[in-house]
Amino acid sequence: MSKDIILKAENISKQYRLGQVGTGTLSHDINRWWHQIRGKENPYLKIGEINDRSTKGSSDYVWALQDINFEVERGEVLGIIGKNGAGKSTLLKILSKVTAPTTGSIKSRGRIASLLEVGTGFNGEMTGRENIFLNGAILGMTKKEITSKLAEIIEFSGCERYIDTPVKRYSSGMTVRLAFAVAAFLEPEILVIDEVLAVGDAEFQKKAIGKMQDISKGEGRTVLFVSHNMAAVKSLCTRGIVMEHGKVVFDGGIDQSIQRYLSTKNNNIGLIDRKDRLGTGNVKIIDVKIQDYEKIMTGSNMIIELFYKTVVENSRINEFGLSIWDYKENRIISLSSTFKDQLNDISESGVILCEIPNMPLVKGTYKLNCFVSSIFGLEDYIENVQEFDVEDSDIFGTGKTIDPEWGMIIVEHNWSKKDVTKN
Amino acid sequence: MNNSENNPSWLFEITPKNNFFSLNFKEIWQYRDLLFLFVKRDVITVYKQTVLGPLWYLIQPLFTSVTFTIIFNNVAGIKTGGIPPFLFNLAGITVWNYFTACLTGTSDTFKANASIFGKVYFPRIITPLSIVISNLIKFGIQFLIFIAFYIYYYIAGYDLVLNGYLVFFPVLIAIMGILGLGLGMLISSMVTKYRDFSHLIGFGIQLLMYLSAVMYPMQLLKQKLPKLGWLVEYNPLAYIIETSRYMLLNVGNVSVMGLIYTFIVTVILFFIGLLIFNKTEKSFIDTV
Numbered sequence: 001m002s003k004d005i006i007l008k009a010e011n012i013s014k015q016y017r018l019g020q021v022g023t024g025t026l027s028h029d030i031n032r033w034w035h036q037i038r039g040k041e042n043p044y045l046k047i048g049e050i051n052d053r054s055t056k057g058s059s060d061y062v063w064a065l066q067d068i069n070f071e072v073e074r075g076e077v078l079g080i081i082g083k084n085g086a087g088k089s090t091l092l093k094i095l096s097k098v099t100a101p102t103t104g105s106i107k108s109r110g111r112i113a114s115l116l117e118v119g120t121g122f123n124g125e126m127t128g129r130e131n132i133f134l135n136g137a138i139l140g141m142t143k144k145e146i147t148s149k150l151a152e153i154i155e156f157s158g159c160e161r162y163i164d165t166p167v168k169r170y171s172s173g174m175t176v177r178l179a180f181a182v183a184a185f186l187e188p189e190i191l192v193i194d195e196v197l198a199v200g201d202a203e204f205q206k207k208a209i210g211k212m213q214d215i216s217k218g219e220g221r222t223v224l225f226v227s228h229n230m231a232a233v234k235s236l237c238t239r240g241i242v243m244e245h246g247k248v249v250f251d252g253g254i255d256q257s258i259q260r261y262l263s264t265k266n267n268n269i270g271l272i273d274r275k276d277r278l279g280t281g282n283v284k285i286i287d288v289k290i291q292d293y294e295k296i297m298t299g300s301n302m303i304i305e306l307f308y309k310t311v312v313e314n315s316r317i318n319e320f321g322l323s324i325w326d327y328k329e330n331r332i333i334s335l336s337s338t339f340k341d342q343l344n345d346i347s348e349s350g351v352i353l354c355e356i357p358n359m360p361l362v363k364g365t366y367k368l369n370c371f372v373s374s375i376f377g378l379e380d381y382i383e384n385v386q387e388f389d390v391e392d393s394d395i396f397g398t399g400k401t402i403d404p405e406w407g408m409i410i411v412e413h414n415w416s417k418k419d420v421t422k423n
Numbered sequence: 424m425n426n427s428e429n430n431p432s433w434l435f436e437i438t439p440k441n442n443f444f445s446l447n448f449k450e451i452w453q454y455r456d457l458l459f460l461f462v463k464r465d466v467i468t469v470y471k472q473t474v475l476g477p478l479w480y481l482i483q484p485l486f487t488s489v490t491f492t493i494i495f496n497n498v499a500g501i502k503t504g505g506i507p508p509f510l511f512n513l514a515g516i517t518v519w520n521y522f523t524a525c526l527t528g529t530s531d532t533f534k535a536n537a538s539i540f541g542k543v544y545f546p547r548i549i550t551p552l553s554i555v556i557s558n559l560i561k562f563g564i565q566f567l568i569f570i571a572f573y574i575y576y577y578i579a580g581y582d583l584v585l586n587g588y589l590v591f592f593p594v595l596i597a598i599m600g601i602l603g604l605g606l607g608m609l610i611s612s613m614v615t616k617y618r619d620f621s622h623l624i625g626f627g628i629q630l631l632m633y634l635s636a637v638m639y640p641m642q643l644l645k646q647k648l649p650k651l652g653w654l655v656e657y658n659p660l661a662y663i664i665e666t667s668r669y670m671l672l673n674v675g676n677v678s679v680m681g682l683i684y685t686f687i688v689t690v691i692l693f694f695i696g697l698l699i700f701n702k703t704e705k706s707f708i709d710t711v
Contacts, residue, residue, distance in 0.1 A: 099709055100438070101439050
């Protein structure tokens with residue numbers, strides 16, 4: 001099989017200088033220039049650290065990207081996922097020629113157009129129609145191309161009524177719709193999209209995802225897509241790369257990529273060391289375990305253990321709670337000890353069990369948030385304490401498995417015929 | 424088998440290297456509609472939500488000319504030959520305004536457009552080019568008012584003679600625009616990293632005006648301040664202003680050497696500006 005590679009990134013690295021631009025910058029600039037005219041290498045390229053936002057480094061220089069290599073085939077929709085600060089946006093900026101890489105090169109067989117935050121170059125004083133032309137031209141369309149698609153663009157945006165009104169009178173949602181509509185009708189071979197879907201209402205988001213699917217599937221265009229919305233990534237992309245601290249740590253199918261991303265999200269530190277907690281902290285949840293973690297199935301008995309301890313005496317705990325979320329960040333179930341009034345006289349430290357008989361979740365990856373409260377209020381709340389996979393099972397005993405597309409929850413139900421002959 | 428390895432026909436490559444003088448005319452031509460739309464945007468949005476609208480284009484040079492006439496001609500007593508002082512000043516100011524508009528407009532390119540440059544790529548030179556062109560339109564409007572006053576004074580009986588070299592006036596304006604563009608690109612590139620230059624430009628232009636023979640004939644300064652005359656003689660702008668006044672009003676004298684000097688300085692400044700601009704556009708977003 002020969003592959004039709006449309007885009008190739010080779011050893012892309014990007015270095016940034018931290019801190020403020022001041023007099024120190026000038027001395028570095030002069031030093032760099034002095035090395036350059038003597039034909040020597042840039043002295044500041046040798047130093048630099050892995051880009052980890054949370055730890056303080058010793059060097060003023062960091063590598064936002066380090067040795068990024070990947071290839072994209074024609075017609076592929078590549079999802080680029082990673083935590084904030086992993087280097088995704090920097091990579092897209094290099095791809096869309098906004099900034100140059102420090103080392104390495106990108107080779108392309110097609111025009112690249114970017115959609116880094118929509119509404120770029122919109123001018124509030126100009127009307128919607130004028131802005132369509134201006135924005136289209138900024139994105140690389142000719143006037144002729146825009147004119148031929150004007151009617152479609154206006155229709156897709158759903159802003160027909162306001163099209164001759166200055167954009168400054170638009171609501172933010174309308175501006176986004178109009179901007180996305182312009183970009184959606186661009187015809188570059190490679191389209192770069194960053195976080196567009198974070199805005200607009202649900203209906204428009206659906207429309208936008210549909211349009212992007214058309215672009216990639218119907219028209220065979222190549223799309224590079226960066227988003228934190230795993231649902232959008234999953235439904236759009238065919239392949240994914242996972243980035244961490246400026247490096248590509250995974251490259252493969254989109255499902256595995258999402259799994260990989262979710263599993264690395266917080267698991268590298270133990271719960272007890274987590275600092276991202278809410279609440280007064282007089283009581284702390286120190287560990288969360290799921291019994292038989294590896295074999296949770298739809299319909300099975302799931303038992304969650306909450307280990308807690310009191311930091312400040314006389315904590316008077318009165319509630320434990322859990323919530324289960326899917327990877328699209330939807331809350332599926334909330335559980336609380338107060339719902340059923342089952343926990344009384346809670347000791348100052350110990351282990352609490354929560355049992356879910358007949359677990360109703362369908363196959364998929366889920367995560368847990370948990371909290372503990374006392375009569376004084378919220379003591380401790382931690383997000384994403386544990387992730388778990390639910391496997392398919394023959395829950396109804398009929399050999400049928402339930403597709404996660406059909407819904408997140410399975411409940412017992414019965415079907416029968418109503419006898420209509422008797423009145 | 425991977426056929427892409429055998430087929431090296433990449434459309435383009437993104438690399439860290441800077442190609443000096445890489446003025447990609449083909450690319451600029453592709454984006455010509457953007458240039459046109461930027462010019463249109465600049466022209467129509469400047470005076471939106473103002474009552475007087477484009478009249479503001481006229482008010483500024485008229486009032487400045489009146490002020491100059493009162494201070495430099497009536498109070499300080501600068502002689503302008505047989506030309507009405509007001510017309511003399513108006514000619515100088517109209518031409519000078521075009522230069523300052525080009526310079527201040529383009530010198531702000533990177534800083535003012537950081538948000539858009541940070542998101543999408545197009546040939547950056549489109550922006551300063553659009554500023555030079557939209558200011559040309561503004562200059563055209565201001566020049567009309569000059570013509571109106573010229574006719575008024577002619578009818579009023581002043582001895583105004585048209586100069587045959589007037590046909591070269593557009594060339595002079597083009598040189599001026601290019602000079603402003605080159606200098607502006609140079610400054611805009613340096614402003615991205617060191618904001619000191621944006622402070623410099625404000626009062627720098629003020630000072631430059633006094634050295635550019637805007638409100639006095641070049642000859643006069645050489646007579647009155649022989650020791651400082653060289654300051655004006657080395658200023659290419661002074662030759663442009665002096666020559667344009669010669670073309671428009673037939674006063675003063677034209678130094679061919681001075682014009683050649685101006686032309687050479689303009690070309691050199693333009694290419695240095697372009698070089699630095701191209702170097703900056705690749706990475707400015709990291710330092711702005």
